[in-house]
Amino acid sequence: MRVSYKIQDRFDFGLFAPMLFLLIIGLFAVYSSTINHPVAGDNFYKHLIWIIISLFIYFFIFILPKNTIRISAVWIYFSSFFFLLLVLVIGDVVFGAKSWIRFGDFGFQPAEYAKVGLILILAYWMSKEKEKLSDALTIVCSLAIGFIPVILILAQPDMGTAIVFIIITITMLFWNGLDLFTMFLILSPGVVAIASLFGWVALLVTLLLVAAGLIFFRKNIFISVTIFIFNAIAGFAFEYFVRFLKPHQQLRLASFIDPYVDPTGAGYNIIQAKVAIGSGGLWGKGFMNGNQTQLRFIPQQWTDFIYSVVGEEFGFIGCMFVLILFFIILWRLLKLATNAKDRFNSLVVLGVFMFIFTHFVINIGMNLGITPVIGLPLPFLSYGGSSLLAVIVLMGIVQNIYKNRLEQV
Amino acid sequence: MNDDFLKLLVRKRIILIFVFLFFALVIYELVKIQLIENVAYLAKSEENSIKKMEQQAPRGVFYDRNFKLLVTNKPSFVAILNPTKYDSKFDSLIEKKLQLDSGYIQKVFSQSTTSRFLPVKIKKNVGYDFIAWYEENSDSLPGVSYEIEIQRDYLTDISCAHAFGYTNEITSKQLQEKKDIYSYGDIVGSTGLEKYYENELKGQKGISYILVDSKQRVIGKYDDGKQDIAPVKGNDLVLTIDYNLQKVAEESFKGYRGGIVAIEPKTGEILVFSSSPTFDLRQFTGGIPPQKWKELSNDPKKPLFNRVSSAKYSPGSAYKMVLALAGLEENIITTSWTIGCGGGFLFGGNFFRCTHAHGSVNVTRAIEASCNTFFYQLMLKIGLENWAKYSRIMGFGSKTGIDFPEDNSGLIPDSNYYNKVYGKGKWKKGYLVSLGIGQGECSVTILQLAQYASLLANFGETYQPHLVKGIIENETQNYIPLKFEKVKTPISKKTFDIVRDGMFKVVHGSGTARSVFIPNLTIAGKTGTVQNPHGANHAVFIAFAPYDDPQIAVAVLVENVGYGATYAAPIAKKIIEEYLVKKNNIEELVETTIIN
Known part of the structure; x- marks a missing residue:
């Protein structure tokens, strides 16, 4: 092992500096959108305190010995299960979802904690037995690890977090060497089931695509037919199952596909967010000068619609700056995931990469009206203690891995 | 890897x-x-922002029992400054016109908790003269405007402040609890009937969609107002209060502290609900000025305090009928059981005084002359548990169930209570003696005393006391009477006959309240003079009339003045006279007119 005493070799400023910039931009945006608010006026100070606490934890995790994270993986995952169950029993309902556990004034979202647990346990499980990589049982277990919490999360219901769980699980399997055919095998029933929500035509077209895929893979006829039948059953069974849901649950599924089902609620927010960003222009209207933000056209703007504050007050330049910072972080993470000598480390970093990328895509997409409205915060910028702590803790874990990246444990 | x-x-x-x-x-x-597409989006944001505005709904109004309008709504002007357009060089001029202190406007701006883009309400209840002056000069006063707010209006000369209650802007705590119904700045009932009947009174807020520009200037209505929803007025309340009677009560209580309740025994309808001293609700319209609030809450006479159903007092001798009922109904005594009163009673080394030496007295005579010696001994004879049982039967020690936010239970001690306070076996029978004359650790509200008078009047049957008879639905304008629960005691008519006879003699025999006698009217009553640690005795009087067919039951308590017969009884007399004599006179007048 090459030992270097240069600090750059033990601490990646390429990951730390952009994060710090994003946190500062987030502080400005939270300040602008809440400081004059009658109810949320002290959110800026709360946000600042959360950042300071999170950064302390970040450096604490950085200095931990190299094996600590691997050892804690199982504990974090199973304790997160406990909290996910607990929240369904004693949780507070906020905006229609039972996702908060409160201790007096302090509240936290177990789903955020569970995201950290998921990444660690999957990396732990997949890196345990190298030889059994393509073993069907290993894959099935990995899927179980990722998808069982999804049931608890959907019960809250928190669609955004459920999507994050599914995407992280599948991408980590992919990173671990899953072949294309198995990927196809895992993904196709889900795609068919979702397609069934869009009606008969969509379902049939998707099934035809599945058939085409099966022909492409040129497996033997018996396997291909079995998979096709399985897919068809998934599609029809899901369609049938939806009919037995209660009307409000059906409506929730419908608004997942088309947010304009509720034009005065979610639809209104998209329109107003787009107007805010579009009206920002090249340089923006200036800090504390965005009329859309200051006149509070977007409810709860400081959480999921924080990017529209940046867009309105700091304009195209501000938006691009945020994008570049995210790009640097994502780039460095992917590079580290590739370079890390240890399989566990590589998988954890890839998991963190996927975590940030999924949140980024869904949140920015929602602000620009590209993706449907799914409540997910923008990492580093959105107001909200639990989600901020989760992403900074993950970045701390990555920094710890960076320190040991050249070691094989 | x-x-x-x-x-x-x-x-x-x-x-x-x-x-x-x-x-x-x-x-x-x-x-x-x-x-x-920046220009297009900028235009949308600058000029075409749809803003949802809520419109206040007028609250339901109050009528008295004879449909006399008591409380209604009035429009009021609110002066508004828009900080983005307003020029501070007008500060001194505006402050002078609105009679505000110098520097007030800048102080409000700097303390404003909302965005600096939003208009600030600078003064409520602005006079017509300011509006007229503003209309003439509006062109040269940028950023100044006014809006119309709906406020409570009190039409009559009665105060009735504790019963009506006041409204105020919703507190952040209330807002947290009912986020889906109310929003920031809404007016809600804070006390009294305004609070209890909030859901009936509040109506439905209207919604209007307006187009505003980035500076919050109103450009016009969105979609010509087709999407707007008009506010709906709340439902009206028809009270059980009798305006004339309430007025007499308030006038006769001027200068005194205390309270009076009058009830129609057959229905439980409250005719008078007056706590004194009172305050003027007109000062509270459109939000309570902090200075006024401070002044009222620091007043040593506590005008904001509701003495009728929140304050607890020892009932004094007015309570003696509870013992009489218990003794007779449990067959512990009969009318032939007599004691000799030599001016007091020696028990456990203490001498409990009586007002006079009454000689030989039975239960009727004891009520008539208010003989303490009789009731000291009766208390020991019936015991604490029976005393507590009959206290509860007569409505003491528990809430009356009135349709009002304040309904104090009072305190009726029993052996559990004494065990808890003094320890088991550590309290003496001597503690009980004073309970026999309504002193000591028992306490009641004036409202409970009035209900007690009702039960005595109507042989143990009445309805839960209430202040609202019915509701006039705004939508249909139908009158919907409200139903209240029946209150019934298990005590026999025979027992009531004996006790009521004693109360009749208090006024018509050689009793303590002969001064209440009104020609052609039969009144039964009982005086009380309550010792208390706050100074002179409280004067108490409960009564009902007419004796054979009771139409009104009254409870009066005057704080720290002296004898019940001297101070409380005359006020009760005025109420009964006003209600029955004038009412009968009118009826007679009607009858004679028909005959002629």
């Missing part, structure tokens, strides 16, 4: 393709809306 390094690079590239694709899409979208 050396083992499949090449493969990993491929996988990395696949992921990178997704990353690049998404960044390209976002940048394309940003360029499109922020750079190319």
